[in-house]
Amino acid sequence: MTTPILFKNARVFDGSSADCPEGMWVLVADGLIQEISSTPIAAPHAQSIDCAGRTLMPGLIDAHVHAFASDVNVANLESLGETYRTAHAVRMLGHSLQCGFTTVRDVGGGNYSLYRALADGLITGPRYLYSGKVLSMTGGHGDFRDMSERPRYQSTCACSSGSLFNAVAVIADGVDECIKAARDELRQGAHCIKIMGSGGVASLTDPIWMNQYREDEIRAIVRECEERRSYVTAHCHPASAVRRCVEYGVRTIEHGTLIDDETARFVAAHGAYIVPTMATIFALTELGRELGFPAESQLKMDVAFKSALSGMDAMRRANVKVCFGTDLLGKTYTQQCREFLLRSEVFTPVEILRQATTMNPEMMMMSGRLGCVAVGAEADLLLVDGDPLSDISLLAADGRHLSVILRGGELIKPRSGS
Numbered sequence: 001m002t003t004p005i006l007f008k009n010a011r012v013f014d015g016s017s018a019d020c021p022e023g024m025w026v027l028v029a030d031g032l033i034q035e036i037s038s039t040p041i042a043a044p045h046a047q048s049i050d051c052a053g054r055t056l057m058p059g060l061i062d063a064h065v066h067a068f069a070s071d072v073n074v075a076n077l078e079s080l081g082e083t084y085r086t087a088h089a090v091r092m093l094g095h096s097l098q099c100g101f102t103t104v105r106d107v108g109g110g111n112y113s114l115y116r117a118l119a120d121g122l123i124t125g126p127r128y129l130y131s132g133k134v135l136s137m138t139g140g141h142g143d144f145r146d147m148s149e150r151p152r153y154q155s156t157c158a159c160s161s162g163s164l165f166n167a168v169a170v171i172a173d174g175v176d177e178c179i180k181a182a183r184d185e186l187r188q189g190a191h192c193i194k195i196m197g198s199g200g201v202a203s204l205t206d207p208i209w210m211n212q213y214r215e216d217e218i219r220a221i222v223r224e225c226e227e228r229r230s231y232v233t234a235h236c237h238p239a240s241a242v243r244r245c246v247e248y249g250v251r252t253i254e255h256g257t258l259i260d261d262e263t264a265r266f267v268a269a270h271g272a273y274i275v276p277t278m279a280t281i282f283a284l285t286e287l288g289r290e291l292g293f294p295a296e297s298q299l300k301m302d303v304a305f306k307s308a309l310s311g312m313d314a315m316r317r318a319n320v321k322v323c324f325g326t327d328l329l330g331k332t333y334t335q336q337c338r339e340f341l342l343r344s345e346v347f348t349p350v351e352i353l354r355q356a357t358t359m360n361p362e363m364m365m366m367s368g369r370l371g372c373v374a375v376g377a378e379a380d381l382l383l384v385d386g387d388p389l390s391d392i393s394l395l396a397a398d399g400r401h402l403s404v405i406l407r408g409g410e411l412i413k414p415r416s417g418s
């Protein structure tokens with residue numbers, strides 16, 4: 001049981017409206033926001049925090065992380081093993097929470113075991129949603145073998161229909177294997193199913209422009225998720241992949257880097273979401289070579305880098321529902337907050353704030369529960385020293401301008417008693 005907390009005299013950004021009321025009182029108890037009022041709330045047993053006019057806002061949400069991606073080179077992910085990857089996850093998630101991210105959605109490699117370690121308090125980190133292993137076709141973006149490697153099948157695989165898998169992805173080909181793999185991830189608590197809908201940067205053998213998975217495979221996975229009241233998100237760089245995935249029922253596109261105006265309008269018209277990931281594109285363009293990113297991948301990253309900001313601008317012009325994600329690998333995890341600055345090249349502060357608060361839960365089918373200051377919502381809150389609606393860089397300083405971080409009603413910063 002955590003102590004109830006009463007925020008007094010706060011300026012409140014509720015996650016959507018740019019008109020932030022001042023002098024507000026907000027009561028938190030049992031992990032939820034219980035009461036919001038413009039007049040004083042009586043709560044004698046609550047710990048009170050005088051906000052002195054500072055901005056109280058929803059905790060940030062990063063909809064694209066990989067907790068287990070301990071290295072920029074996916075080959076090293078395998079060779080260093082699960083313990084190393086877990087150690088990275090602990091460090092990365094701890095940092096993320098201190099930056100003000102109270103929820104992350106892991107879209108490749110996350111699992112129930114890590115979720116439970118967080119839920120049971122063995123590790124301190126954000127609220128954790130995971131898609132499990134990404135479904136990839138053979139030779140697709142989730143197939144990390146290089147060209148010289150001979151086919152290899154693991155008959156003892158506990159993952160799916162005797163297929164190949166690695167730390168991030170499971171290989172599934174054909175409708176039957178795709179259905180089985182999707183069902184098995186959902187069985188293990190996957191929040192959604194992610195598929196590799198196009199070529200990618202970190203994989204070695206697939207061109208970035210390539211569409212991946214056939215229509216029948218994608219539609220079959222979408223149907224499984226709909227039955228589960230979940231959804232499919234697809235990794236896509238090229239415009240063609242974005243368009244066909246949305247046409248086949250995919251709810252969310254990850255990256256969308258090489259999108260054009262026409263495709264952006266198509267996405268907007270279908271009400272689909274895109275999670276651009278600027279932080280990883282910039283971080284790896286700058287540091288990839290030094291951190292051991294393979295030369296083949298670096299060449300593909302140059303293609304993504306050239307279109308990253310203009311692609312996001314096409315999304316803005318078409319009024320696409322843009323979400324907030326970072327996709328950082330290995331040591332670049334420290335650049336998570338940089339996403340706010342990179343987006344400010346295209347979006348206004350309030351637009352970026354909405355992406356990282358209300359838009360992400362809408363995409364995740366969790367509106368009203370996460371990413372908002374509203375009665376009944378999870379008490380994930382930040383108290384910002386200053387006004388992030390006029391200065392977004394306040395959120396880009398690794399938590400230095402956050403005097404309070406609350407996750408699920410629990411005081412993360414300052415620590416209780418301090």
Ligand SMILES: [Zn+2]
Nearest residue numbers: 064066108327
């Ligand atoms: Zn990713």
